Amino acid sequence: MLLRYTYRVYPTAPQRSALARVFGCVRTVYNDAVAARRAAHAAGLPFPSTAALDKQLITAAKRTPERAWLAEVSTVPLQQALRDCHAAYRNFFDSMKSGRAGARIGPPRFRRRTNRQTARYTRNGFRLRADGRLYIAKVGDLKIAWSRELASEPSSVTIVKTPAGRYFASFVVAVGDDLERLEPITDPDAETGVDLGLKSFAVLRGGKTIDNPRFFKRMERRLKKAQRALARKQPGSSSRAQARIRLARVHEQIKNRRDDWLHKQVKDLVSENQALYVEDLCIEGLSRGRGAKSVRDAALGKFLLLLESKAARTHRVFVKVDRFFPSTRLCSACGILSGPRGLEGLAVREWACPCGARHDRDANAETNIRREGKRLLAAGLADK
Template identity: 40%
Template sequence: MTHRKVYRFRMEPTQVQGEALERMAGARRWVWNWGLARRKEVYEATKQSLPMAQLGAELTALKKQPETAWLKAVDSQLLQQALKDLDRAYQAFFGKRARFPRFKSRKKDEPRFRIPQRVKVEDSRVYVPKVGWVRIRQNQPIDCTIKGATFKRDAEGHWYVTLTAEFEMPDVALPPANPEKVVGIDLGLKDFAVLSDGTRIAPPKFYRAGECRLKKASKALSRKQKGSKNCEKARRRLSRVHAKVRNQRQDWLHKLTTNLVTRYDGLCIEDLSLKGMARTKLSRSVMDAALGEFRRQVEYKTVWHRKHLAVIDRYFPSSRLCRECGSINANLTLSDKVWTCGCGAVHDRDLNAARNIRAEGIRTIPLVYGQSPSREGIVPVVVGHTNTQNACGEPVRPRQQLRHGSVKQESHVL
């Protein structure tokens, strides 16, 4: 089975190479605008869409005209890729996944371009067609086949190359997981994550820590005259503050997810409605926590390391469900951190949710035969056995009944 990996390295071009990269990004923007104008012109005249093949042939003819002969100095695949990106944007619009393609502004559009082939990496250098070898900060080797490269300049003025590579993985079933190494993860804001083994991970709150610097840099930018050099300097200072917060968050998340995936054989997480959580009064804290990025990294890293991942239905009452008797506390509120069940069991809200998520997710994970998790009252599904018991021997209630028992989606945001 073929999978993809993405590598991103910072480039260190010389002044001449930097100018060449900007020219290629400008050519990509020009071709995009030209292709968009041609498609709109043909549609207004004939009420039919211009085929991609005909648009590519017209682009080739442009190189022979004196006023557009400068296109010969740009890599041909780069120009064709710009037209493919435009066609993909049209398909996304007709598929109601995006708005109608718009013309790209020289001032607002960040310089970038894509080259699908002939990009190589050797000795901490990347080969860019029509530019040559450019030094990069390569912090890890590339052991896969490169299938494409995207070059982009960020708001700080630094160039980055993003390499898409493919690698083969054996198309066989994942090895059974050791139940002792299967963990449930309850995500939130007070604690970023609470694991079923009792581990609590505090939220770093990088945005909150850098909020004063962001406000100061943003206020300085608002006082500058638009279009002036001082305005550009202030914009770059603000971009550097944003970049630092973003890099801190990404570095912390990568270290955390890598540690979890390598440490455990199976991970059980909850399918949270992040869009709904981002529309609440806690939206700033939700965006700062980057719960969606955490799940994205866990999903692809479990594939790379051949580990198990179970995603629990978002309507599963993980916090309300008593893991001792199986009853549901319908009166539980977000402010209740500790609650007592009618059977006398006292539960920590987040820890109880993490253990219920593990108990629910472990049903879909094949386990090593003959072993059972160290979890009071829970006997999971093992290889060769289909019948299970839960909640101290009581039968597990059906999923539909659990859905009706849960009043609303649990977000665990406090």
């Protein structure tokens, strides 16, 4: 199992300049690789291999006046850029052949000079010093803030510069399947359905709710203020660059608060329950409909991904219920479809079944999701 550990790094001014050169060279080599493959396709020739592109775009290019500056940086991140290009084309072809899960993706495009830059190093390009610093080839020793120890020796590290001007080191480490295993919970009631929504972020067993924090909405006024300040600055000026960083930091603060909250909720759910049953929502469709801003603010898709990943690492049962299962309309007492339906039914929070049972909309849905998940699990049909 591969895990990623991310830490903040604090490069000096010369190191920031060196990293800027690395980011620019990585982007150039990637774009040259895309251009070479496009030219081969236009000429009706087979795509050049990664090894051939390595010789042409890195080794030979360093000896030309136009690309001589590639020699100023380590070869390792340049080679990783070629591998990234190869992986992008492989994913594109797999998508066209329906051999890749998810929606179809387009062919690789040229990378632009954006405010987020990355460069990846394998073991040949970095080293962890005894004093806790991170050595990057042709950059130097970077000061790193260790918030926790690595689980094992890292196989690669990605240096990331965010739009807010902060630098991070993201390590990939291989760990055993038992690293985060939790003790099994024998209590038969230690399981819950998870009914996600917007009014409440989630409703759990017994009517327990998790409030929707709405991080974006709470900071939207501050965000608008920063956006207006940026719009008033003259393009190309230093004051505009500073305003852009202030705006990026607001966005980053929203993201960090949301991610921290999601990880805490996932940890609590996994530690308190032996089995988790969720509805396989179509997040992409919800993000385009009415209330799309609230759906994106809640980050329901990321929550489900984190919950599934954490459940797998801790050896908890995780079952997805089909998105077309009528969890809201189904009466949990008698089993008939008598609940509210359609867009007009979204405002109905409580309803009464002809059998005499009265239901809270979300609590009833959680009960039905949990029962359906247990049925799928018992029948061996669960997509765990």
